[in-house]
Amino acid sequence: xxxxxxxxxxxxxxxxxxxxxxxxxxxxxxxxxxxxxxxxxxxxxxxxxxxxxxxxxxxxxxxxxxxxxxxxxxxxxxxxxxxxxxxxxxxxxxxxxxxxxxxxxxxxxxxxxxxxxxxxxxxxxxxxxxxxxxxxxxxxxxxxxxxxxxxxxxxxxxxxxxxxxxxxxxxxxxxxxxxxxxxxxxxxxxxxxxxxxxxxxxxxxxxxxxxxxxxxxxxxxxxxxxxxxxxxxxxxxxxxxxxxxxxxxxxxxxxxxxxxxxxxxxxxxxxxxxxxxxxxxxxxxxxxxxxxxxxxxxxxxxxxxxxxxxxxxxxxxxxxxxxxxxxxxxxxxxxxxxxxxxxxxxxxxxxxxxxxxxxxxxxxxxxxxxxxxxxxxxxxxxxxxxxxxxxxxxxxxxxxxxxxxx
Amino acid sequence: xxxxxxxxxxxxxxxxxxxxxxxxxxxxxxxxxxxxxxxxxxxxxxxxxxxxxxxxxxxxxxxxxxxxxxxxxxxxxxxxxxxxxxxxxxxxxxxxxxxxxxxxxxxxxxxxxxxxxxxxxxxxxxxxxxxxxxxxxxxxxxxxxxxxxxxxxxxxxxxxxxxxxxxxxxxxxxxxxxxxxxxxxxxxxxxxxxxxxxxxxxxxxxxxxxxxxxxxxxxxxxxxxxxxxxxxxxxxxxxxxxxxxxxxxxxxxxx
Numbered sequence: 297x298x299x300x301x302x303x304x305x306x307x308x309x310x311x312x313x314x315x316x317x318x319x320x321x322x323x324x325x326x327x328x329x330x331x332x333x334x335x336x337x338x339x340x341x342x343x344x345x346x347x348x349x350x351x352x353x354x355x356x357x358x359x360x361x362x363x364x365x366x367x368x369x370x371x372x373x374x375x376x377x378x379x380x381x382x383x384x385x386x387x388x389x390x391x392x393x394x395x396x397x398x399x400x401x402x403x404x405x406x407x408x409x410x411x412x413x414x415x416x417x418x419x420x421x422x423x424x425x426x427x428x429x430x431x432x433x434x435x436x437x438x439x440x441x442x443x444x445x446x447x448x449x450x451x452x453x454x455x456x457x458x459x460x461x462x463x464x465x466x467x468x469x470x471x472x473x474x475x476x477x478x479x480x481x482x483x484x485x486x487x488x489x490x491x492x493x494x495x496x497x498x499x500x501x502x503x504x505x506x507x508x509x510x511x512x513x514x515x516x517x518x519x520x521x522x523x524x525x526x527x528x529x530x531x532x533x534x535x536x537x538x539x540x541x542x543x544x545x546x547x548x549x550x551x552x553x554x555x556x557x558x559x560x561x562x563x564x565x566x567x568x569x570x571x572x573x574x575x576x577x578x579x580x581x582x583x584x585x586x587x588x589x590x591x592x593x594x595x596x597x598x599x600x601x602x603x604x605x606x607x608x609x610x611x612x613x614x615x616x617x618x619x620x621x622x623x624x625x626x627x628x629x630x631x632x633x634x635x636x637x638x639x640x641x642x643x644x645x646x647x648x649x650x651x652x653x654x655x656x657x658x659x660x661x662x663x664x665x666x667x668x669x670x671x672x673x674x675x676x677x678x679x680x681x682x683x684x685x686x687x688x689x690x691x692x693x694x695x696x697x698x699x700x701x702x
Numbered sequence: 703x704x705x706x707x708x709x710x711x712x713x714x715x716x717x718x719x720x721x722x723x724x725x726x727x728x729x730x731x732x733x734x735x736x737x738x739x740x741x742x743x744x745x746x747x748x749x750x751x752x753x754x755x756x757x758x759x760x761x762x763x764x765x766x767x768x769x770x771x772x773x774x775x776x777x778x779x780x781x782x783x784x785x786x787x788x789x790x791x792x793x794x795x796x797x798x799x800x801x802x803x804x805x806x807x808x809x810x811x812x813x814x815x816x817x818x819x820x821x822x823x824x825x826x827x828x829x830x831x832x833x834x835x836x837x838x839x840x841x842x843x844x845x846x847x848x849x850x851x852x853x854x855x856x857x858x859x860x861x862x863x864x865x866x867x868x869x870x871x872x873x874x875x876x877x878x879x880x881x882x883x884x885x886x887x888x889x890x891x892x893x894x895x896x897x898x899x900x901x902x903x904x905x906x907x908x909x910x911x912x913x914x915x916x917x918x919x920x921x922x923x924x925x926x927x928x929x930x931x932x933x934x935x936x937x938x939x940x941x942x943x944x945x946x947x948x949x950x951x952x953x954x955x956x957x
Contacts, residue, residue: 612799
């Protein structure tokens, strides 16, 4: 009996009981669709976190004062005061793998425009900061080295602050607001960035020259961070090593000394978050996989019923010359046909649901080819596995008993 | 025409029934020549169904010899028996055993599906030819529930003919039919036997049906009670013609 005949017979048998075949398939359809959607949602959130981090600058390196090796109460207040202008000078002189860097200080305060005020953060930075953080100016201009040297009272403003201080839609460029007590002229508006992966509003920000914030607001010579940027994602490791070496040099640390600063890369963060979402994806997939197994048990159940119901047909086929193997193949083909058809419908449904989730709930989804392939293969195997025993039972029937089965 | 198809010698078939041995067939010997139309008679429990099962290679004898068309059946495996049934035998059952919701032509094709030597095209051609032989050329695409009992049995006969068997085995093939339809089936059987030279072994408990065959073997308690040659079998066609015709039957059963 050739494959075509087998498929045709199996199709005919299923066609005789359309509703039952469909209900049996439903288990597989839901299982496969669930696996695809769950993996798509898991992959989607992973991708979206990665994208957001990349948007923050995936080759960004952050230097924090104080070592993260020393924990808890051992951290002295002075250990936060290790990053200074000397480090920047050293970097300017020696860095090769680091393309850009900027010292950073931040402070919180009240921004005021006339009667309106809004609590926000002011970040003091070098002009390179915008490049490192992938920020762009929507209107107006960025500040220059001259602004920095003169500690000019100028700032860039984020959209959230504009919404609160200029609710009438006035152009803020050129206007003067106050941050705490100091007046700042707005020279540029930042392009909206939205929320980051941690739910922080990246537009709730004022950016000013570092010297202005250090001298006029915070009265400090220390930096809170140094942000640096490797030439590209691949050279992040070399850049990190280089940065560490330069800073150890400029801090005059002996080889035995611990770092008095911490270097963090965005890559680490991506990996950590990636691991979390991977775990979530695995969990969702396992749950979806269970429903696939339940679908398989449904197939087995129906195939057993089908074998019992068609005992006389089996008897007839045996008596006209079908071998046990032919009967086994026939029922196995039926089971596989159910599971594969269910699998195909399930894949299509899964793609549809993933798309719908993205469109209606705005959850990011990424349908990976491997999840489609995997769930499809699992469901084909399910058909073979759960169809085998009923088929085995059918093929072992005695033709005389089967023919006279009531 | 005088070829021996079946040689049965001292055939025994025992069944174990709760510690007790039942001799369903207790030493049976006979031969079947090509072209014979044999009816096997006997009351219930006489062993006629067991004998048919053994002759049909569905069951194997406990002891004794059974040669079917020169092949010793007793030594064959399950798969070899299946192959033998597929190539050499045609079955007609009391309850037709057609596949439901499957067209007549596809039902007829069924035995050839298990024969790898036959192409799809040839299979369909032979099925159509077999249906023509049983005069159902115009019912090819009908499913069993669209056919009357007599028509269903004719589809089953076409199915038994399609592999050109050396012997057709019929098990109470008229048992579910009214007498008129039974005679129609016997007309067909006689035609196949006389015109096409088919060998037929027909199990029945109706003496009326046996009178159409050329030889009758009567069984009793697993032994042959009588084996008589009927030199002048009745013609089923004449019997049918002599029956009174009602308008209802004409409508249901065109001859």
